Amino acid sequence: MAEPSAAPAAAPAAADRTVPVAAGGVADASTSTAAIYRALLRAQVRAQASYRASFVLDLASNVIFLGADLLTVLVLFHQVPALAGFTLAESLLVFGLAALGFALADLAVGNIERMKQHVRTGLLDAVLIRPLGVLSQLLVLDLGVRRVGRVITSTAVLAVAAYQAGVRPTPANLLLLVVTPLVGAVFFSSVFVATATVAFWWVESGELSAALTYGGRDFTSYPMTVYGGWFRHLLAFGLGFGLVAYYPALILLDRPDPIGAPAWLGWCGPLLALIAAGLAALVWRTGVRHYRSTGS
C-alpha cells in the first residue's frame, strides 16, 4: 500500500534553521566536509526526536506498517495452505528478502519522495547554492531515522523465514542471504531517486513514484507465481523486480522456477543493482542540470 505521506513537515523547517551554523563552519579551514555532514545529521536526529511522544509513536508505526504487511501474509495463509504453489515459510522467505531490501532503501533515501515539497518550499534552491553534493545534502537533511525499527524487524523476519523454510547454511546460500537485501536496497533506492526526480519537472508527482516504489515492494513481497500474464512480465523482467527477492529465494529454497526461468538468474542481482543505480544517477543529474526553480 502507499504509505500516506500525511506527515506535516516539521523536520525540514527545524533542520533548515541549523544549517547556517553548520555552513558557517565551511569558512573554518579545520572543518572537513565529513564534519559538516555529521553536524547536519546530528541536528536532524535531534530535530526528529524533539517531540518525544510523537517520535516514539512514529517509530512504532513504522514497525506496524511492516507488521501490517506481515499480518496480511499470515491471514491469507490462514485461509489456504499454499499460495500459487508456495508454502507459508517459502512465501515468507521471499517477503523477508524484499522487506529488508526495501527497509534499507527507505532508511537511506526514502525521504527523497518529499522532493516535491522541497521544490515547492524552495529548500531545493537553498541546497543548490551550498558547496556540497545536492543529493547527499537532501538525504542527510531529511534522513528517516525513525525507519530504523523497520530494518531491525525485517531482518528478524528474514532470519526466521530462512530457518523455517529450511535454507541450508552453505557458503553460497549465506552469501546470497547477505547480498540479496543489499541488491534490493540499491535497486529500491534507485527507484526512489529516479521517480522523485520527476518532481523537477512536475511538482505533483508523488503518487506516481508511490505506484512504482511501494507497488514494486508489494510485487516483490509475494512469489511471482501469484501474478499473471503481462503484469508479471512487465514488473519482473521489464522493470527487474523479479531479481530483488523471488529468483534469489528460489536458489535458497533449492527449487526450480515454475515459470521456467534458469536458476542462475538468482545471481544476477548485483548486475541489476549496478544498472539501476547508473540509470538513477543519470536521471538525477539530468534533473539537477535542467532545474529552473519554481515560478513564483
Add this chain to the structure above:
Amino acid sequence: MAATVTNTMFGFLRTYVMLAVAGSAAALGGQAAGYDAPRLVTYVWAGQGLIGVVLLWGWTDLADRIRSGDVVTDLLRPVHPVLGYLLPDLGRAAYALLTRFTVPIAVGALAFDMYVPRRAATYPLFAVSVLLALLVCFAGRFLANAAAYWLLDSRGVLMTWAVCAGVLGGLYFPIRFLPDWAAAALYFGTPFPSLLQVPLDVLVERDPPLSQLGLLGLQAGWAVLLLWGCVAVQRRAERRLVVQGG
C-alpha cells in the same frame, strides 16, 4: 489523476494475490471465507476506488491549521467547526465518486472477471453504506487531526490512524478472513471495518439482505458515536485553546 494510477497499480497487485487465494481455496473444493473469485475481484477494485471517496488517509488540514494557529479563524465563523469541515468533505467525496471511484472499477472490469450485484436493493444499500463510511471516516480523520490540539506534532497519531484504517478497515485483506471472534471484535469494538469492509461486503452481496441492513445499522451507530466525539473534543479543545505566537 496521479492517485488513480497508484490505486490502479495496487488494484492489480491485490487482485492477483486474492485470485491466488481463491484458486487455492477452490482447489480444495471451497471458498475463501465466503468469497468466490469474481467477488474478490470486485472487492479489491471497488476498495481501491473507495479509498479516494472516503479519503482513508492523507487529510491533515485540521492538524496543519492547529499547528499554524489558523484554527482560531474557524471559531469566528457562523458554522460549527465540525460542520465547517464536514460539508466541504462531502463535496470532495461527491467529486471523487466521479473521478477516483469510476476509473479503478472500469479498469478492473476490463482486466478481470468481476462480480456484478444481482439484487436490485443492493445498489441503494451500497450508496447509503458509502455515505455512512464517509461520515465514519471523516470523524476518525477529524479526531486523529484534533490530537494536534494537545500534541502539536500529530504525525504519529495520523500514521497510526493510517495503518489501522488500512489493515483493520479491510483494505489489505477482507476482515472476514480473520477468525470469527477477531472479526466480531473488530466490527463491534472499532470503527475501522465500517470504513471499507462494510460497504464492500454490501456491494459483493457477501451476506443476505437482512444482514446487509444490520451492517448498515452498525455503521450508523459508529457514525453517530464518532461525530458526537468530534463535537465533544472540539468543545474541550476550544475551552483550553491557547494560540501561540504573537
